[in-house]
Amino acid sequence: MSAQQILLLAxxxxxxxxxxxxxxxxxMVGHDVHAVCPERSAGDTCPTAVHDFEGDQTYTEKPGHNFELNHDFDAVDPAEYDALVIPGGRAPEYLRTYDEVLEITRHFFExxxxxAAVCxxxxxxxxADVLEGRTCTGYPALEADVRGAGGDWTGEVTRDENLVTGQAWPDHPEWLAEFLACLGTEIDHADTAPAAADD
Structure with a gap:
């Protein structure tokens, strides 16, 4: 497997x-990931939020860790990247107001x-107007947003050509596996299996 350059929008x-x-x-599987945020540089941090599903009508929110960025947003040239990852949380609500974020996103579809987008x-x-005719999913309350943007909604991890989407972090195993398949990443499980303990 050759390492790929992946952009992550935080x-x-x-x-x-x-x-x-x-x-x-x-x-971990060998890709090089650049985590960026508008108006931030490598070494800056973004506070995170822990969203959980505890029986309420919507998710609960608690303070998370500080996530350290490792690349300057202003240095991003989307043409240099092989793939894009868009996490969820509250960040996307305001990140979508940056023209640069939308332009970067459109590049990957063009x-x-x-x-890979989740939640x-x-x-x-x-x-970014890239969902027309696409089948995808996200946090369940966003079904109207997806349909309003011309997308078709599912309630499960979905791959539509180059787009892989999941509803929230409980989907990680299937969502990430599908994204790795989309990337063409092959993992040799024989190389990663734990050694048998001596009797």
Whole structure:
């Protein structure tokens, strides 16, 4: 497997699991991930929020970790990246107001590069006008946003050509596996299996 250059769009109060887990998992399998945020530079941090599902009509929110960015947003040239990851949380709601974020997002669709979005990440896709005729999912309350942007809604992890979407962090195992397949990433499980303990 050749390492790929992946761009990850972060922002203040991005969902903790939805930014930390993909960032670490993609790095773990050998990809190079640049985590960026508008108006921020490498070494700056974004506060995260932990969203949980505890029986209420919507998710609960608690403080998460500080997520450290490792690349300057102003240095991003989308043409240099092989794929895009858009986590959820509260960040997408305001990130979609940046023209640069929408232009970056459109580049990946125009060039048919892999894009993975989870939970509220589809808010950015809807704002970028890239969902017309696409089948996808996101946080359930965003079904109207997806349909309003011309997309077809599902209630499960979905891959539509280069686009992989999930509803929230509980979808990580299937969502990330589908994204790795979209990237063409092959993992040799024989190399990663734990050694048998001596008797």
């Amino acid at each position: 922002g203040d109060y991005v969902e903790d699991y939805e930014v930390m887990v993909p960032f670490q998992a993609l790095e 060039e048919d590069k892999p894009v 509220h990440g589809v808010q950015i896709l809807a704002a």
